[in-house]
Amino acid sequence: MCGIIGYCGPKPAAPILVEGLKRLEYRGYDSAGICVGNERVLQLIKKKGKLQELRQAVPADMLGTYGIGHTRWATHGEVNDTNAHPHFDADGSIAIVHNGIIENYNALREKLEDEGFIFRSETDSEVIAFLLGTLYEGDLEQALKRTCRILKGTYGIVAMHKDEPGVLIGVRNGSPLVLGIGEHEMLLGSDVTAMLAHTKQVIYLEDGEVVRLTADSYRTTDLRDRDVDKKVDYITWELEEIEKDNHRYYMEKEIFEQPESILRAMQGRLDRDSATAHLGGLNMTNRELLEVERIKLVAAGTSYHAGMVATYLIESLARIPCSAELASELRYRNPIVERNSIYFAISQSGETADTLYAMRELQRKGARVLGICNVVGATIPRESDGGVYIHSGPEIAVASTKAFTSQLTALYLFALLIARMRDMSYEQGLVFIDALEAVPEQVRAILDRHAEVEALAKKYAHAEDFLFLGRGINYPVALEGALKLKEISYIHAEGYSAAEIKHGPIALINESTPSLVIIPDDGLREKVISNMKEIKARKGPVIALAVEGDRDVAAIADDVIYVPRAHEWVYPFLMMVPLQLFAYYCALELGRDVDQPRNLAKSVTVE
Ligand code: F6R
DSSP: OOEEEEEESSSOHHHHHHHHHHHHGGGOOSEEEEEEEETTEEEEEEEESSHHHHHHHSOTTOOOSEEEEEEEOOSSSOSSTTTSSOEEOTTSSEEEEEESOBTTHHHHHHHHHHTTOOOSSSOSHHHHHHHHHHHOSSOHHHHHHHHHHHOOBOEEEEEEETTSTTOEEEEEEBSOOEEEEOSSOEEEESSGGGTTTTOSEEEEOOTTEEEEEOSSOEEEEETTSOBOOOOOEEOOOOGGGGSOTTOSSHHHHHHHTHHHHHHHHHTTTEETTTTEEOOGGGOOOHHHHHTOOEEEEEEOHHHHHHHHHHHHHHHHHHOOOEEEEEHHHHHTSOOOOOTTEEEEEEESSSOOHHHHHHHHHHHHTTOEEEEEESSTTOHHHHHSSSEEEOOOOOOOSSSOOHHHHHHHHHHHHHHHHHHHTTTOOHHHHHHHHHHHHHHHHHHHHHHHTHHHHHHHHHHHTTOSEEEEEEOGGGHHHHHHHHHHHHHHHOOEEEEEEGGGGGGTGGGGOSTTOOEEEEEOSSTTHHHHHHHHHHHHHTTOOEEEEEETTOHHHHHHOSEEEEEOOOOGGGHHHHHHHHHHHHHHHHHHHTTOOSSSOTTOOSSOOOO
16 A cells, blocks of 8 residues: 655765655555655656656655655545655645555545635645645644644555754554654654664654654654654564565465475474473463463455464364454454454454454454564554464565565364363474474475476466365465456466365366366375366366375376375465465466555555
8 A cells, every 4th residue: 555755964965865765665556655855845746557657756855854755545536646745735834754544535625626726636645735724823843733633534644844944743542653863864664664774763654643853853742742652673684584686576486485484483482391382472471371361363355365274173173163254344344253262363464444443443352463464563562452463574575475474384183282272282382393393304305496486377377267175274275266366367376175066066167167176195195186077077187286296186186286295274475385386387478467456455455
């Protein structure tokens, strides 16, 4: 979604702003712009399309050492130069960038139009700039605070005024804003990747907080002008981690990082002596964990699929009722919070609005909500009652890959912990640990054979529809495989339980609709083979994902992708990786923009 960068310091601001926007590209955007202040003049450049357009439009000698920049992901108004940010107030004295949605913008706009103001764009954000202009009495910070009392909705805003050189004011309500503290320079960004090249010291603003910054100072207050003391955090990510290295796309890099990222998620958390896991961040005593009678996993998209996998595992191993629910649905159905239940909000970014709002609603009802997140210091981990960081390192590609397998790892660790407190024996615990510890090398073996998946992708990429089928714990993997393919290749794909096809989807099967069928060596193998035969009987092409040496499957399927033999619980990891590769190579074959697929955003901070 939209990205924000602001800079105040001794250096020319324009290249720093454009570079910051480059780092934010991964969030998804359709236009970009910057505004730089110099000698009481604000210079504004905005361009529809990729950042390259903006870069070309910025003069090499653009002067000014403070400014703001924005990548826009359209919500109100079409994609064009005018609707791009920054936006000026009526007379061009103030410029703002805004992330979020202003819910009462229509009423505010009509009122301002009645007063004679003429808007240039169709955006809700321009209303903020105009309002700010009408409330300005010589102090931008105070004017912004007055403006915020009128606005309804979500926002992260950064504003600058031509008569207050070297000053930026930021405010947050529902859209993330981070202050970066450098050497005689300050930055503001919608996430830390925008400022990592300049500083690792950051302050995360909370809702209702305002920051006034100059090159050498910052002051944080609330909307009623009271000082707020803030803790300085340290970013643990390295700049190299957000580079592409020698990979064509971030998605490729992130798929191939999985042996290491899965290992990182489990490192230091497995205890062989006690055959259990240690997850100190849960902030729960053993007694509290023992009292848990129900577990609910709340998330969106890929994270939801990780949660679904965990429901099979937790119910089987710990014998505790466990269910997964889409955050966007849960929030609006007045959920019942039962005694002795715990919730997990699963989110790579830790900023997804649907998940965050569902979490807050659950907490209002008295629920204990734990977070499973990747981005340290993001809103969900900050507001949750405890949780687990998955430590996958930055995930830049819009399509989530390594975060999924690391989320699984964290959930598997939790399953082990809670199962060992119930029926799981010491010996069973050790078997589980062995199975989990083998996963990174098994994933590496699958990645080593990526060329086989690439060849299959080339063969099938021109099909118009795909089915992804799996059963049991691998059913959510089929859903995730279909999601991966559709989001980056734009091929229509549906994930189903292999058992369900006879209840409807089998009508879609014909010679040109391939099915990817997940057939691990588990208790459902025979049944999935029967489902595969039903497809073959209707001349549907089948690409099977099967265990090395499974001749029965090879005899029926048109093509087979093999994974190493493993413990039946860990096949979701092993089956997912070839499906990620398949989606990636199909998208390459079709010439898609793999890292920034159309219409999608990395961190979905609006509902
Ligand atoms: C798909 C994808 C999305 C996200 C979803 C939730 O590849 O990335 O479906 O999984 O938007 O995002 P997080 O995990 O950041 O809450």
